[in-house]
Amino acid sequence: MTLAGKDILLIISGGIAAYKSLDLIRRLRERGAHVRPIMTAGAQEFITPLAVGALAADKVFTELFSREDEQDVGHIRLARECDLVVVAPATADLMAKMANGLANDLASTVLLATNKPVLVAPAMNPQMWAHPATQRNLMTLQSDGLHFIGPKAxxxxxxxxxxxxxxxxxxxxxxxxxxxxxPQSLMLSGKTAIVTSGPTHEPIDPVRYIANRSSGRQGHAIAAALSRLGAKVTLVSGPVTIADPAGVTTIHIERAEEMRDAVLAALPADIAVMVAAVADWRVASSADQKIKKQAGAAPAPLELTENPDILKTVGHHPNRPRLVVGFAAETQNVEENGRAKLERKGADLIVANDVSPETGIMGGSRNTVRLITTSGSEVWPEMDKDAVAMKLAHWIAERVEKP
Known part of the structure; x- marks a missing residue:
């Protein structure tokens, strides 16, 4: 695709990865984009404004209180006179400022003032990226609608x-x-889709519950991606801490039985994508009051009963959608278990992934998936969950029968 006529505001923050921004500017200009750079004080410790300005063929902005640039409120013009804001690299410090609405330099002020889409390319030490504070900031920014690319291993x-x-x-x-x-082609215009996302919480008593480890990020991203392609999407979400996707009808539930009922009520539909990590079991009879420990006594046994199999129910339903997609979270034998699930559940596609603790997929921002159909399988490279969602949405759109 050409980027001719597109105005990119590139914010470069401090970090050794700032050297990559020089090549990024060159690649963007090769495609016809106009790049206007902002550099933080930290960025200038790694690369020079002279080099950035020469590659961008434009002025480099560095100061919030510039007499020349701010006489006509320059930071507001920078924030608005572009098609997209790109932050590359984005340090942990700048992400923290963005997540908390701080504006004490030109870069953070522009980011707070912009009404344009923002794409963030984080770069930092692995421990800094994995730190709970950084992950909280990431979730906040994703909930605010910012887009992310990377980081990579x-x-x-x-x-x-x-x-x-x-x-x-x-x-x-x-x-x-x-x-x-x-411009996103509305490949799914006139189509309806049901997506499930997140975990379910099966109560033991008013305080405790059985659940799976799921953030809902992948399911929510898929619902948003299908909506971007023109589908009318109903998202049935278990308890999550992320925002509802824009342009999507979201139904909030707690238990697997509630999720099943909400999914069936949304039929008929053209597409069903069952992403939720539904608890396989629930307590046969949950307690009305908190179960108290008794000194010296063993805990009371929990009698479990199987939860409804929502994917199988949809895959064999009289009003079955023309395309049914299931997810398989596995810790071993990913291909074999995914293929068995495909046959057992009546699905057209199983998206299988390895969710062993060392992968960091459950609750993380990246995913590596294997697509399994009756005709074969393919493995997609590791990418962030938004990218997986959009690629899967295009895969679905290409296979849904046109009217």
Whole structure:
């Protein structure tokens, strides 16, 4: 895709990955984009405004209180006179400012003032990326509607450590920019879709419950992606801490039986994507009051009963959608277990992934999936969950029968 005529506001923050922003500018200009750079004080410790300005063929903005630039409220013009704001690299410090609405330099002020889409390419030490504070900030920014590309796994240039924290490569960022700026063809216009997301909570008593470890990020992202392609989407979500996707009808539930009832009430539909991590079991009879420990006594046994199989119910329903997609979260034998689930549940596609603790997929921001159909399987490279969602939405759109 050409980016001719597109205005990109590029914010470069401090970190060794700032050197990649030079190549990013070159790649964007090769595609016809106009790049206007902002550099933080930290960025200027790694690369010079002279180099950035030469590649961008434009002025580099560095100061919030510039007499020349602020005489006509320059930071507001920068925030508004662009098609997209790109932050590459985005440090942990700048992400924290963005998540908490701080505005004490030009970059953070522009980010708070902009009404344009924002694409963020984080880069930091793996421990900093994995820190709960950074992950909270990530979830806040995603809930606010910001888009992310990366970070990737690999060795860190500055420390020799390895892990997730490397900034996405310039061409990957360019591809994400093209996806955000190209008009989305409404491939699913007139189609209806049901998506399930998140965990279910099966009460033991008013305080305790049985659940699966699911953040809902992947399911919510898929609902949003299908909506972007023109589908009328009903999202049935278990208890999550992320925002409802824009443009999607969201039904909130707690228990598996409630999720099943909500899904069946949404039929008929053209598409069903069952992403939720539904608890397989529930307590046969939950207590009305909190179950108290008795000194010296063993805990009372819990009698469990099987929850409804929502994917199987939909896959064999008289009003079965023309395309039924299920998810299989596995810790071993991913291909074999996914294929068995495909046959057993009556699905057209199983999206299987390895959710072993070491993968960090459950609750994380990235995913590696294997698509399993009756005709074969394919493995997609690791990518963030928004990218998985949009790629899957296009896969679905290409296979839904046209009217």
């Amino acid at each position: 690999g060795e860190m240039a500055e420390s020799g450590e390895a892990g997730v924290g490397r900034m996405a490569e310039p061409l990957e960022i360019v591809a994400a920019i093209e996806d955000l700026l190209q």
